[in-house]
Amino acid sequence: NAGVTQTPKFQVLKTGQSMTLQCAQDMNHNSMYWYRQDPGMGLRLIYYSASEGTTDKGEVPNGYNVSRLNKREFSLRLESAAPSQTSVYFCASIRATQSSYNEQFFGPGTRLTVL
Amino acid sequence: KQEVTQIPAALSVPEGENLVLNCSFTDSAIYNLQWFRQDPGKGLTSLLLIQSSQREQTSGRLNASLDKSSGRSTLYIAASQPGDSATYLCAVSFGANSKLTFGKGITLSVRP
Numbered sequence: 469n470a471g472v473t474q475t476p477k478f479q480v481l482k483t484g485q486s487m488t489l490q491c492a493q494d495m496n497h498n499s500m501y502w503y504r505q506d507p508g509m510g511l512r513l514i515y516y517s518a519s520e521g522t523t524d525k526g527e528v529p530n531g532y533n534v535s536r537l538n539k540r541e542f543s544l545r546l547e548s549a550a551p552s553q554t555s556v557y558f559c560a561s562i563r564a565t566q567s568s569y570n571e572q573f574f575g576p577g578t579r580l581t582v583l
Numbered sequence: 584k585q586e587v588t589q590i591p592a593a594l595s596v597p598e599g600e601n602l603v604l605n606c607s608f609t610d611s612a613i614y615n616l617q618w619f620r621q622d623p624g625k626g627l628t629s630l631l632l633i634q635s636s637q638r639e640q641t642s643g644r645l646n647a648s649l650d651k652s653s654g655r656s657t658l659y660i661a662a663s664q665p666g667d668s669a670t671y672l673c674a675v676s677f678g679a680n681s682k683l684t685f686g687k688g689i690t691l692s693v694r695p
Binding site: 503508511560562570571572574575 | 619628687
């Protein structure tokens with residue numbers, strides 16, 4: 469199993485450009501998440517998808533859109549990138565059963581710089 | 584707003600020392616708590632998960648405890664090694680949707 473994979477690993481954009489960050493998991497997990505990590509701010513939830521076909525906003529959703537393409541894939545789109553979106557983006561997934569033993573697994577991250 | 588706090592932000596210890604990393608949270612109605620390790624420039628690796636009904640979990644030299652009533656968790660690392668140097672993050676879930684609220688992490692340096 470590859471676990472949670474993210475592409476690209478690095479990206480540099482100019483202000484106003486758009487791009488999509490891709491995430492896929494091969495663990496048959498139901499729920500998927502997008503976080504951003506910034507120095508001094510920690511990890512903050514952008515959007516999540518509790519199950520295929522559903523998406524919900526997290527703590528910092530402005531400037532982003534998401535698509536849960538199927539059970540495996542959850543993409544994050546920046547329509548018009550801004551320097552404030554310079555960050556490291558992590559995708560995560562979880563099996564999400566009724567049990568509270570729901571361990572969250574993370575991808576390696578995408579390091580995005582917006583000039 | 585639920586908050587997760589980890590103090591201090593950084594810690595330096597000599598090799599071989601037993602150490603405790605602290606995590607506190609404002610809402611005692613947690614669903615579960617997870618400890619992660621993050622190496623520089625890398626993703627997060629799950630170390631231990633404690634369900635709300637549990638008091639502790641152990642994995643090798645690591646032991647995590649949970650005290651919901653006081654809003655605290657500790658990660659105990661026995662006989663620390665230079666390879667333990669990393670940032671340790673505590674994250675709490677407050678519901679079945681499993682959204683995690685993270686602390687800002689403790690950067691640990693173990694000196695040879």
